[in-house]
Amino acid sequence: AKLxxxxxxxxxxxxxxxxxxxxIERGDYSPSVTLALKLAQVCGVKxxxxxxxxxxxNESKET
Known part of the structure; x- marks a missing residue:
């Protein structure tokens, strides 16, 4: 909670x-691009x- x-x-x-x-903090949910941008804006970072x-x-291997 730096802010x-x-x-x-x-x-x-x-x-x-x-x-x-x-x-999101635990890494159990990936936010939408919009939400990620809002979070970054509130935090004042990129x-x-x-x-x-x-x-x-597993995703990088072609089947």
Whole structure:
């Protein structure tokens, strides 16, 4: 909580529930591009500073 916001406050600022923020923090939910951009804007950082993509080993193999 670098901004001094708890999950409920962050959720309110970006239009989602506290539970959604919790899932994103744990890596159990991938936000939409729009939500990722809103979160980055509220945090005052670039979206790539808080989100990254790592290709799953199974996804990269052609079948």
């Amino acid at each position: 001094g916001l708890n999950q409920a406050e962050m959720g309110k600022r970006v239009g989602v529930s506290r539970q959604t923020i919790s899932l 979206v790539e500073d808080i989100f990254s993509y790592e290709e799953d080993e």
